[in-house]
Amino acid sequence: MTSPDLPAELKAALDGKLRGFSRSDAAGRAASISKTYRDGGGSGAIRSETDALAYALARMPATYAAVTASLNALVEIRPDFAPKNLLDVGAGPGTATWAAAEAFPSLQDFALLDANDALRTLALDLAHDSTRLRGIGYQRGEARMSLAKSHTADLVVASYMIGEIGDAEQRALAELMWQKTRDTLLVVEPGTPAGYARIIALRAQLIALGAHVAAPCPHNNECPLLAPDWCHFTQRLQRSRTHKQVKGAELPFEDERFSYVALTRAPVEGRRPSRVLAQPIVSKVEITAKLCTPEGLSFTKVRRRAKADYAVARRWRWGDAVT
Ligand SMILES: C[S@@+](CC[C@H](N)C(=O)[O-])C[C@H]1O[C@@H](n2cnc3c(N)ncnc32)[C@H](O)[C@@H]1O
Numbered sequence: 001m002t003s004p005d006l007p008a009e010l011k012a013a014l015d016g017k018l019r020g021f022s023r024s025d026a027a028g029r030a031a032s033i034s035k036t037y038r039d040g041g042g043s044g045a046i047r048s049e050t051d052a053l054a055y056a057l058a059r060m061p062a063t064y065a066a067v068t069a070s071l072n073a074l075v076e077i078r079p080d081f082a083p084k085n086l087l088d089v090g091a092g093p094g095t096a097t098w099a100a101a102e103a104f105p106s107l108q109d110f111a112l113l114d115a116n117d118a119l120r121t122l123a124l125d126l127a128h129d130s131t132r133l134r135g136i137g138y139q140r141g142e143a144r145m146s147l148a149k150s151h152t153a154d155l156v157v158a159s160y161m162i163g164e165i166g167d168a169e170q171r172a173l174a175e176l177m178w179q180k181t182r183d184t185l186l187v188v189e190p191g192t193p194a195g196y197a198r199i200i201a202l203r204a205q206l207i208a209l210g211a212h213v214a215a216p217c218p219h220n221n222e223c224p225l226l227a228p229d230w231c232h233f234t235q236r237l238q239r240s241r242t243h244k245q246v247k248g249a250e251l252p253f254e255d256e257r258f259s260y261v262a263l264t265r266a267p268v269e270g271r272r273p274s275r276v277l278a279q280p281i282v283s284k285v286e287i288t289a290k291l292c293t294p295e296g297l298s299f300t301k302v303r304r305r306a307k308a309d310y311a312v313a314r315r316w317r318w319g320d321a322v323t
Contacts, residue, residue, distance in 0.1 A: 001072050002102045004065035004237050010098050013126040014060070015242065017053055023245050029054035030246050042164035043092065043116050052118040056093040056126075057246040063188075065237040066258035067099040067159050069319065070188050073215040074262045075103060076321055077272075078184075082106035083154030087180055089143055089173075090114055090161025094123035094136070096188075100157060101132050110136040111153065113146040144169070147176045156181045159188045162198055174202045178209060184264050185211070191232030191257030199259045200231075211263040216319070217292060218272030224297040231277060231292070232259045233319040273321035274298070280316050287313040291322070 006014075018026070033055050036045040046055050075081065083104055088097045091112035101107055110133060114120055120140050127133035139146045143165070156177050162170050177185055187202055189195035200223050203213065207220050216231065217223070225231055234255045244250070272294050280289040287302045287310065302313040316322050 001075075002068050002099070004068045004235050006061055006064055007098065007102055009130050010060075010064075010126060011240065013129060014053075014057060017122070017125060018057070018242060021050060021053060023242070025050060026054040026057055027246050027248055030058035031248070034058065043119065046116055046118055048118055049121065052093065052116075052122040054246065055119070056122060057242060060093055060095050061237050061239070061243055062254060062256040063095045063160050064099050065235045066191075066256050066260070067096045067157070067186075067188050068103065069233065069235040069258070070186055070215070070260040070262065071099060071103040073260075073319065073321065074184065074186065077214050077262075077268055078264070081184065083183060085109035085151075085153045085155070086111065087147075087150060087153035087156045088112040089147065089156065089158040089177060090164070091123060091138070092116065092119045092160075094127060094133070094138075096157040096159040096186075097123075097127075097133065097136065099159075100155060104155070107132075107155075109153075111139070111150060112136055113139040113141065113143060113150065115140065115142050144173055144176055147173070147180055150180055152180050152182045154183045156185045157188075158186075160190065162187060162202065163189055163195060170198065170202065171205060174205055175209070178206050178211065178263070181263075181265070183266075184214065184262055186260065186262045188258055188260040191234065191259050193228070193230045196230035196232055196259040199261050203261045203263070206263050211265070212267040214262040214264045214268050215321075216260065216262075216275045218274055218294045218321075219292075221296070224292065225277075230259070232257050234258075235319075273323045276316050276318055276320045276322055279318045280313065282314065286310075287316070289313060289316055289322075 091114045234257050236255050274291040274293040277290045289300045291298045302309050
């Protein structure tokens with residue numbers, strides 16, 4: 001399992017970039033970029049080097065943690081998956097590329113694409129001193145245009161990206177990303193009802209085109225959750241001093257909520273483990289766990305009297321794959 005915290009090399013590169021920048025300027029820009037996001041805007045507010053750095057300092061730790069958690073879930077289901085090349089769509093500062101490089105030592109080629117010049121420049125700077133990532137290829141341009149010219153890749157990732165484009169474009173982009181996927185496509189979104197809705201729409205669209213779900217669902221059937229419920233997970237990450245300063249936060253950690261789907265060309269073999277959909281409730285007599293099973297949704301109760309099963313269920317955590 002890869003750690004959800006930024007790798008030392010990336011932390012050092014971010015700290016290096018911050019030298020010469022005022023932390024209070026970065027905090028001010030981060031606050032204004034976050035407000036744009038909250039108001040429904042996208043990365044268009046990121047225009048300068050300071051904007052890009054402020055965005056990366058404030059958000060990269062959390063999006064990195066969410067992508068890493070999703071990749072960990074994928075690796076658990078498909079331990080033999082060893083992609084050689086990666087395509088990172090809407091790569092921004094290169095977050096998913098760093099996460100994938102940590103999760104898969106097999107990765108050799110990294111192709112990134114994004115429309116935002118400031119984020120592209122930052123990504124190239126951050127990767128400059130990395131032995132693994134200094135040779136990344138980063139195309140600047142609109143995703144669908146760039147994708148049409150891209151090579152296929154074993155692993156294609158779009159992290160916190162599809163929410164920035166309209167519904168009709170999302171469908172076209174999903175199809176193009178799938179066309180460029182030789183093995184696995186991972187899409188990660190914020191763990192909000194809207195983020196989940198985008199994931200579930202893309203999931204249905206690509207299953208109709210022959211995709212199989214590797215994670216989080218243990219099946220290709222329709223999602224058994226009914227609104228207002230939605231499938232999402234949470235990943236805790238540590239906040240560094242700089243991260244706290246830029247966010248004006250006190251707590252030494254934050255919990256990032258995310259939704260994701262990993263789709264594969266070939267079906268995952270064998271009986272699939274169930275997915276824990278919320279933190280299990282432990283009482284004196286039993287543990288109640290909300291599970292997505294191959295047969296659908298289940299509120300499984302494990303009685304304390306069933307000692308061995310109870311001991312196993314006590315270790316279940318939200319997001320785990322369990323049998
Ligand atoms: C919220 S950022 C996420 C960046 C990165 N994937 C991450 O997880 O940190 C969304 C990214 O998608 C890019 N993006 C949005 N719409 C795009 C489009 N139509 N074509 C290319 N890039 C796009 C933005 O420029 C931005 O870098």
